Amino acid sequence: MFSRIARANQMIIRNHVRNMATHGEHAHTPNPDFWKKxxxxxxxxxxxLAGIxxxxxxxxxxxxxxxxxxxPYEHLxxxxxxxxxGDGNHSLFHNPSTNPLPEGWEEDASH
Structure with missing residues (x-):
């Protein structure tokens, strides 16, 4: 009796897995046109819009x-x-309007 129920459950599970596998192959076909749009x-x-x-x-x-x-903080x-x-005091990407030297700003604050 128990073996008959176990076989029936195995058949139900196999059929369910088989149906899911065949159904899943057709339901999820890739659609490159959708993603292009x-x-x-x-x-x-x-x-x-984010850039603007x-x-x-x-x-x-x-x-x-x-x-x-x-x-002139000592630790900076x-x-x-x-x-x-160059002259050894300017960093490689030095910008005189935003990067001060150890002595102070290079140019006036004419921003």
Whole structure:
């Protein structure tokens, strides 16, 4: 009696797994056209709108920017050796309007 019930359960499980496998193959076919449309009509406009928003916000901050007064802290801008390029005091990607030297700002605050 018990073996008959176990065999019946095994057949039910096998049939269920077989039906799921055949049904799953046909239900989830890849659709590259859908993802191409999502990319062009959703992602690209979202990236462009985010770029425009960022640009407008940064321009608003740029007009209100005031360079801070230089304070010669001893732990900042330490030069134990000269840099191997230029005059040895400017870093490789030095920007005179945002990066002060150990002595202070290079140019006036005409931002």
């Amino acid at each position: 999502v990319f062009f009509f959703v992602s690209c406009p979202a990236i462009v 928003n960022t640009y407008l916000l940064e321009m608003e901050h740029y007009h209100h920017y005031h360079r801070p007064e230089f304070v 801008r330490i030069r134990t050796r000269r840099f191997p390029w």
